[in-house]
Amino acid sequence: MMPTISEQGDVSPDDVDPTPSQGAALLEIRDVSVRFGGVHALEGVTFGVPAGSLTGLIGPNGAGKSTLIDAICGVVPASGVVVFEGHDLRGLRPHVRARRGLARVFQSGELCDDLTVLENVVVGPFRSRRRRADHARDVLQRLQLDADADRHVDELSTGRRRLVAIARALAQEPRLLLLDEPAAGLDSRESDWLGQQLIAVRDSGVTIVMIEHDLQLLMRICDHLHVLNFGRLIASGPPAVVARHPEVVAAYLGGAHVAAEPA
Numbered sequence: 001m002m003p004t005i006s007e008q009g010d011v012s013p014d015d016v017d018p019t020p021s022q023g024a025a026l027l028e029i030r031d032v033s034v035r036f037g038g039v040h041a042l043e044g045v046t047f048g049v050p051a052g053s054l055t056g057l058i059g060p061n062g063a064g065k066s067t068l069i070d071a072i073c074g075v076v077p078a079s080g081v082v083v084f085e086g087h088d089l090r091g092l093r094p095h096v097r098a099r100r101g102l103a104r105v106f107q108s109g110e111l112c113d114d115l116t117v118l119e120n121v122v123v124g125p126f127r128s129r130r131r132r133a134d135h136a137r138d139v140l141q142r143l144q145l146d147a148d149a150d151r152h153v154d155e156l157s158t159g160r161r162r163l164v165a166i167a168r169a170l171a172q173e174p175r176l177l178l179l180d181e182p183a184a185g186l187d188s189r190e191s192d193w194l195g196q197q198l199i200a201v202r203d204s205g206v207t208i209v210m211i212e213h214d215l216q217l218l219m220r221i222c223d224h225l226h227v228l229n230f231g232r233l234i235a236s237g238p239p240a241v242v243a244r245h246p247e248v249v250a251a252y253l254g255g256a257h258v259a260a261e262p263a
Contacts, residue, residue: 025083026051026207027072027176032080034067034231041067042078042231049176049224054202055209056218056239059228060251065211068228069178072209073097073104085175103174105165107181113154117145120153121168139167142204143197159190163197170201177201179210183217195221219243227251 025048034042042064049055057065071078074094082089089097098104111120121136140146143163148156153164162182169177182198183191195217202208212218218225218239225242227235235245242248 024048024050026053026085027209028081028083029068029072030081030083032068032071032078032082034064034071034076034078040231042071042228044080045228045231045233046080047226047233047236049207049209051175051207052202052205053207053223054198054221055207056222056225057209057211057228058213058215058218058225062230063228063251064231065228066180067231069104069180069209069211072178073102098172101173101175102178103169103172103176104178105169105180105182107184111153111161111165111168113152116150116152117156117164117167118149120164121171136167136171139170142200143167143170157190159186159194162186162194166197166201170206174206177206177208179208179212181211181213183212183214186214191217215243 027049029045029047029049032042032045033040045064045068057068059065067076070076072082074089074092074097084097084100084102087100089100092100112123115123117140118133118136121139122133137146137149140149143166145160145163145167148160148164153161156164166177166179166182179198183194186194191214198208198210199221210218210222222239224237225235225239226233227242227245227248229247229251234247234251235242237245
């Protein structure tokens with residue numbers, strides 16, 4: 001649900017640019033489409049992700065959010081262009097894109113429960129093998145996980161496990177971190193704590209794109225939001241503005257609710 005949308009007031013669709021300027025973009029999505037048989041999972045999606053930003057990707061279930069992340073990582077065939085740091089990624093396999101500075105964290109985290117926190121970070125893929133253990137400890141300290149370094153991950157709360165998965169991705173020294181619902185299953189306290197850590201990651205120079213259904217979290221921490229519905233980009237912009245866009249309200253709360261809003 002998106003309980004705060006209807007409280008934001010009305011906005012014209014012209015107030016939200018569906019294809020914002022990409023002049024300072026670290027990542028550019030240009031007319032990206034994905035088809036599965038006769039079904040368009042994505043259709044002509046275009047937007048830019050500025051370097052040093054924390055960007056939210058939202059939409060109802062089945063909107064195409066995970067498919068878009070798959071296309072960015074090269075996991076699914078896609079038409080259009082994905083540009084990262086000025087380089088066209090077409091034709092590059094997922095592991096090559098990862099070596100170029102793309103890191104992805106799945107919702108499951110894919111951690112090894114029989115290993116410690118430190119061991120989980122150390123065994124992750126590194127862009128550089130220099131000072132592997134020392135670098136892993138540095139990452140854990142940055143995320144306030146250093147006190148848990150020698151604990152097995154199955155002893156940790158869900159929120160801290162999610163952060164261990166993020167730490168393992170950060171050990172690759174990525175320029176772009178792609179997260180899939182990092183706050184899923186967390187209570188409001190854990191979600192707030194996770195949000196603070198993500199802001200710290202962004203402030204350290206890592207650009208973040210995250211799929212998330214916790215819209216209150218996104219409203220607090222994101223610089224930009226992009227909204228997908230039925231595979232199309234329907235709105236982009238600052239969170240407070242996107243949340244008032246009529247198509248976004250309709251996608252989350254239904255057309256009847258939009259019609260009832262004051263003109």
